[in-house]
Amino acid sequence: MTISKQTAERRQDYDGASPFPEAEEHVPAGRLQVGLTGAIVVAPFLALGVAIFLMWGRGFTLTDLLLAVVLYTVTGLGVTVGFHRLLTHASFTARPWLRVALAVAGSMGFQGNVIDWVAVHRRHHAFTDRPGDPHSPYRYGTGLRGQFRGLAHAHLGWLFIDDQTPAQRYVPDLLDDPAMTRVARAFPALCALSLALPFLAGWAITGTLYGALTAFLWAGLIRVALLQHVTWSVNSLCHVLGNRPFKTRRHDRSTNLWPLALLSFGESWHNGHHSEPSCARHGVDRGQLDPSAAVIGLFERLGWVSNVHWPDQERLERRRVPRREQARALAGD
Numbered sequence: 001m002t003i004s005k006q007t008a009e010r011r012q013d014y015d016g017a018s019p020f021p022e023a024e025e026h027v028p029a030g031r032l033q034v035g036l037t038g039a040i041v042v043a044p045f046l047a048l049g050v051a052i053f054l055m056w057g058r059g060f061t062l063t064d065l066l067l068a069v070v071l072y073t074v075t076g077l078g079v080t081v082g083f084h085r086l087l088t089h090a091s092f093t094a095r096p097w098l099r100v101a102l103a104v105a106g107s108m109g110f111q112g113n114v115i116d117w118v119a120v121h122r123r124h125h126a127f128t129d130r131p132g133d134p135h136s137p138y139r140y141g142t143g144l145r146g147q148f149r150g151l152a153h154a155h156l157g158w159l160f161i162d163d164q165t166p167a168q169r170y171v172p173d174l175l176d177d178p179a180m181t182r183v184a185r186a187f188p189a190l191c192a193l194s195l196a197l198p199f200l201a202g203w204a205i206t207g208t209l210y211g212a213l214t215a216f217l218w219a220g221l222i223r224v225a226l227l228q229h230v231t232w233s234v235n236s237l238c239h240v241l242g243n244r245p246f247k248t249r250r251h252d253r254s255t256n257l258w259p260l261a262l263l264s265f266g267e268s269w270h271n272g273h274h275s276e277p278s279c280a281r282h283g284v285d286r287g288q289l290d291p292s293a294a295v296i297g298l299f300e301r302l303g304w305v306s307n308v309h310w311p312d313q314e315r316l317e318r319r320r321v322p323r324r325e326q327a328r329a330l331a332g333d
């Protein structure tokens, strides 16, 4: 979508509370994109229905659960450590084979190809919670109705709008990297692999087609849906609910939301992240669980990554907002 001159002008004087100018002129995406996105979003819920029907009275097999946990962890870390902390923010340097492995694992998370994912996320940081942000919950203003509409938009609705993020502008580094363009091209095949693996593993372990099918449902479709909604919750909830212990740029309302810390592998310490985007650890305070940072630390000890940007305590304290002011900051003052 190319924005009109009028919209571009109105973006300049955003006040932090009104709907974004582009909210009025958005164009729905083409039918093919809507159809594909809709299928990706809806299929897991149909699968959940089928899974419950199949499993009724038989319980849940340990094989399905273990396969789901393993694949959730591998693809989830592919997104958080690979797509996000390494490729979007360069918070560490990885050996070439590990860089490719992480990009492949992230692609298996059904969240778009690596180049588009990184482009959209860099744009989110460039325009956080102001006009131009691809998925801000403040798009429709800060009134109650606008806020709910905005949350739905930030969680999922943004995928159904024709709002292209130009890769040339946001990810020239990845476009120049043949390994990354190859992984991006392989995205549909990697999605297929992401569903084929649990099916085949279920078959191999149980020796039955029924075992293959339930593994496909739980460790394939439902695992994909859970990771998608956790990632999307960071876009939606982690800009609305929670606390804001660190200073961020004007209009940026990213928050820390502890209940999502484990499932999101530490990405829900989102205020910490927006405050210092290139830091490899998002949960920077004591007791803030950040499994992605732990994995990066492990990779560092193994000698697979270097140049890791760990938190700098002095910088951190300079950015810390006194507790009394945090509530006010969250109210958008």
Ligand SMILES: [Zn+2]
Pocket (backbone or CB within 6 Å): 124, 128, 234, 235, 239, 254, 270, 274
């Ligand atoms: Zn954010």
Ligand SMILES: [Zn+2]
Pocket (backbone or CB within 6 Å): 084, 088, 089, 121, 125, 273, 277
């Ligand atoms: Zn980020």
